[in-house]
Amino acid sequence: xxxxxxxxxxxxxxxxxxxxxxxxxxxxxxxxxxxxxxxxxxxxxxxxxxxxxxxxxxxxxxxxxxxxxxxxxxxxxxxxxxxxxxxxxxxxxxxxxxxxxxxxxxxxxxxxxxxxxxxxxxxxxxxxxxxxxxxxxxxxxxxxxxxxxxxxxxxxxxxxxxxxxxxxxxxxxxxxxxxxxxxxxxxxxxxxxxxxxxxxxxxxxxxxxxxxxxxxxxxxxxxxxxxxx
Amino acid sequence: xxxxxxxxxxxxxxxxxxxxxxxxxxxxxxxxxxxxxxxxxxxxxxxxxxxxxxxxxxxxxxxxxxxxxxxxxxxxxxxxxxxxxxxxxxxxxxxxxxxxxxxxxxxx
Numbered sequence: 001x002x003x004x005x006x007x008x009x010x011x012x013x014x015x016x017x018x019x020x021x022x023x024x025x026x027x028x029x030x031x032x033x034x035x036x037x038x039x040x041x042x043x044x045x046x047x048x049x050x051x052x053x054x055x056x057x058x059x060x061x062x063x064x065x066x067x068x069x070x071x072x073x074x075x076x077x078x079x080x081x082x083x084x085x086x087x088x089x090x091x092x093x094x095x096x097x098x099x100x101x102x103x104x105x106x107x108x109x110x111x112x113x114x115x116x117x118x119x120x121x122x123x124x125x126x127x128x129x130x131x132x133x134x135x136x137x138x139x140x141x142x143x144x145x146x147x148x149x150x151x152x153x154x155x156x157x158x159x160x161x162x163x164x165x166x167x168x169x170x171x172x173x174x175x176x177x178x179x180x181x182x183x184x185x186x187x188x189x190x191x192x193x194x195x196x197x198x199x200x201x202x203x204x205x206x207x208x209x210x211x212x213x214x215x216x217x218x219x220x221x222x223x224x225x226x227x228x229x
Numbered sequence: 230x231x232x233x234x235x236x237x238x239x240x241x242x243x244x245x246x247x248x249x250x251x252x253x254x255x256x257x258x259x260x261x262x263x264x265x266x267x268x269x270x271x272x273x274x275x276x277x278x279x280x281x282x283x284x285x286x287x288x289x290x291x292x293x294x295x296x297x298x299x300x301x302x303x304x305x306x307x308x309x310x311x312x313x314x315x316x317x318x319x320x321x322x323x324x325x326x327x328x329x330x331x332x333x334x335x336x337x
Contacts, residue, residue, distance in 0.1 A: 044303070063306075063311075064303065064306035064307065065305070065306040065309050065310060065311040068306055068307050068308060068309045069309040073307055074303065074306075074307060076303055078300065079300070080300065080303055080304045080307065081300070081304065082296075082299045082300055082301040082304055083299045083300060084237075084299045084301075085234075085237065085299075085301075089233050089234070089237070090304065092231050092233040092234070093231055093234065093304060093305070093307075093308045094231075094308065095231050095308075120299075120300075135304075135307070139307070139308065
């Protein structure tokens with residue numbers, strides 16, 4: 001896919017494949033076009049050219065509600081919960097009753113049970129992120145695109161999100177996540193795609209990405225991916 | 230569409246429609262009082278409160294804009310609901326309201 005904003009070519013030829021039961025990590029410097037690529041995929045931003053192939057269909061002009069009907073779920077950077085609805089009303093979009101055992105389990109796992117009557121405006125950034133994941137788990141999508149799911153998360157909530165992503169992956173969901181939280185993301189990812197210069201490079205497994213000199217030099221900035229210098 | 234959100238849409242569309250109607254009334258009353266002072270022909274303005282069908286698209290437009298600013302468009306889209314589906318539900322109460330206004334005017 002490609003996209004140019006005015007004179008600025010953000011994406012020139014970006015390609016990403018996601019596979020059932022695998023977590024693909026899309027990494028790159030700020031402003032390199034990670035979020036833009038996700039927006040192009042779900043159609044909230046129009047691409048200059050490129051196609052989306054999903055669940056045996058090709059989309060020239062993808063629209064999120066059509067992709068969603070085929071099993072896609074998209075978590076934008078700003079999160080999903082409506083400011084004017086309570087958490088319970090937000091979760092009711094999934095049509096799963098609040099007293100359903102599956103709902104109860106998800107609320108317990110993500111520690112959201114005590115917030116059911118809170119409005120979207122009353123949720124913290126982390127709670128909104130957990131709500132995004134709860135909505136996704138209630139839908140049980142074939143494919144999840146999550147833009148910076150670990151951003152601003154406390155370590156314990158980051159662990160909850162990681163466990164949820166693993167559960168989704170183990171249930172066969174194809175997952176694409178972006179972000180800069182190297183340690184947390186490397187822990188959940190099965191493969192790494194590096195975005196730079198308007199295009200994408202498949203680096204392979206996390207171990208292969210760690211071993212890639214250019215990736216280490218130009219993205220990690222000399223930091224050891226294990227978290228120590 | 231989940232019943233919970235359907236009721237939210239109905240409640241909001243009714244609220245916006247009543248709000249727009251009241252706004253129109255205020256504007257018309259302003260024109261009438263201004264017209265009385267400056268001898269402007271206010272016949273059209275007096276007739277408009279009962280015949281303004283633009284209230285329906287205005288209400289739906291406001292509701293869709295409000296849903297977008299609240300971040301509900303992506304939430305709905307993730308569960309397969311398009312803006313058209315929301316708009317179709319948002320049109321119900323304003324349309325009934327306008328029909329009642331028209332019937333009331335016709336009965337005078």
